[in-house]
Amino acid sequence: MKVLHVLPSLSYKLGGPTQVALNTVRALRDFGIDAEIATTNDDEAGLLDVPTGCQVDYNGIPVWFFSRLARFKEFIPSVELTRWFIAHLSKYDIIHNHYLFCFAPTVAAKLAYHYHIPYITRTIGQLSPWALQQSQRKKQIYSRLIERPTLNRAAAIHCTTSAEAEDAHRFGVLAPTIVLPLGVKAAPVIANASQQLRDHYHLPLDCKVILFLSRLHEKKRPDFLLKVFAQLNPKPHNYHLLLAGAGDTGYCDRLKALARTLKISKSVTFAGFASGVAKDILLQGSDLFALPSYSENFGVAVAEALAAGLPVVITPDIQISPAIQAATAGLVVPGYSSDWVPALAKLLTSPDLRQKMGQNAQQLAQEQYNWPHISLQLAQTYQEILSGKPLSLEYSKTQQNNKSKK
Template sequence: MKILHVIPSVSLALGGPTHVVLNFVKHLRSRGIDAEIATTNDNGSELLDVPLNQLVDYEGVPVWFLPRFSPPLKEYIFSAALARWLWQNIKHYDLVHTHYLFSFASTAAAAIARKQKVPYVVSTIGQLTPWALAQSKLKKQVYTTLIERRNLTRAAAIHCTSSGEATDVRNFGINTPSFILPLGVKPVSALPLAKEKIRQKYAISPEIPIVLFLSRLHYKKRPDLLIQALGKITAEKHQFHLILAGSGEAEYISYLEDLAASLGIASCTSFAGFVAGEDKQILLQGADLFVLPSFSENFGVAIAEAMAASLPVIVTPGVQIAPEIAAFEAGLVVENSLEAVKEAIATLLTSPQLRQQMGVNGKLLVAERYAWETISNHLTTVYTSILEGKSCPDFNSNIQPK
């Protein structure tokens, strides 16, 4: 079985989608599936320093990098070279799996796959949520009418990461066969000195709880709401230190820094920037609670990573794995409002035993439902079913609380 995954970019700074496609391919290959990635050399405002027009090893998986058109046109990331490569090579694959909607790479791959009669799977990665569709609404409506609806309706199957995402697909008017398969998280390699290292690096006293936000610094993720909630926490005399880890637009980061200063919490707020590898694990394993009050997350890889590190989490209903978090009592699911987020943080700041128990529950949730080995096994079954003309299997078993 030869599988091609297509995505606009695999820049590590782009977070979730890159993490997912690299791990999909890595674990499919470990099962003997000949899987590769075709993408561009996009790296946000810059370009990845990678060989072009040849198969290279990138982060341990085989990737074809084709030059993007500059400027990158944001998420659309046009690449005539990628389209030519797909036209010449897509017929050599048994199945194509695209990631992202409203982008050139996935659009070209789906159209060419149809023309050359190669079945394809689409991962929508949360782009059909009501919140996502409301962003650049007119452009997406036009793009849907001209292109995207056909891509979705002609797909062999649509991959959804949660039952909420499957509902969004149906509400969009798409009746293509779909399968629900969550994303995976790597097992945590314990760092026994993580708590000491994080406190030493950010000059935090041992008795002060650390609140961690680890995601893109983008208004969708609501770091501003978190800062405002902690401003109210300070007024109630609760101690904490906030670490905001992630990259973002310079203007937005300046806004967040000014907001923290205006609320009097600049001295207990640290901006860590983009983190990866051991630095990321030190934050996850050294913090005391994780907060992501996002407007919309089809899965939320960072949330699952936090739970894998035994961190209790605070999320909002826009995070589509929120029902599982609630069922396993792995954290608090609260409305996306200032008062609700503030109350949830205050609850966990003052309840060390509750934090510990929720951390244990979260690690159990990850082990039971988000193991990459299980997910790659299920994905292989889906691919096989499609190629054999069978219906997509249903892996969405009922959520079993702890």
């Protein structure tokens, strides 16, 4: 079986989607599926330093990079990629698209339909009410002319939670919808991560650290977290907030100015983008993880925190929140400061509760978000599509109606 995953960019600046695509393909290849990626050399404001027009080994994954023509947010058209699709797409058994409202997956879907190749589309939360409100008029036009018909011709729509499947149904998707979560790979345990973290950022050993690990973007609400943190009176309580992630320079400057205005600059560190061992130290050395996002279909960073044994504080708008709440792996808190201040204070002042929730978090990640099990189910879905069998992971409208009655 030969499978091509398509997405507009593999820039790490885009956060979760890049990690998900690489890890999905890696897990499939470990399972024996011949999976590859086709994308552009986009790196937001710049370009990735990679060869284009040929297959390269990119972090152990076979990837075809092609020169982007321009960048209109995530649309990112590419003439080279289009020509390659026309010449090579028919060599693949299944196309697995990531992203909506952008060039590469749209072209791949249309050509796959033309060549009678089944394709799957992963919506990555772009059909949530919050997401559809962004650039609303443009998305309404694109949806009517392109996206909704393209989704309805798909062999399956890949959603990571039942809530995401419900968003797809509300959008008018009639194609079969499967629910399959994403995985996270547990990092090797760093025995002295707590001390290494505090040594690196010049913090006292008894300092309690809140970690925000995500893109610095309005959707993730780091500004809200700064305001909540200020109300915790961090300096006398010996609390520290680490904001780890990249973002638009102007927005990051505004966040730093906000920290100064709130008089918490000395208790906040903008750690920048982190990967590898540096990221593992952040996850394993902090005391709790916080993400007050407006909308997340899954939240890869949340799942990574769970795998590292960190209790999490998140909003209900992060769609894996029901699983976290059921497992008592953290606190699911409405996105208001009146709720977030006491929630954070509760965990910061309760080491036993943090430890118990951290253990629950790790168990949840091991049971539900492990790549070997997920790649097996995805490979099974591919096989069902190719053989014309009913999809065992399909999320039915009956399930949706039953859920809404509870």
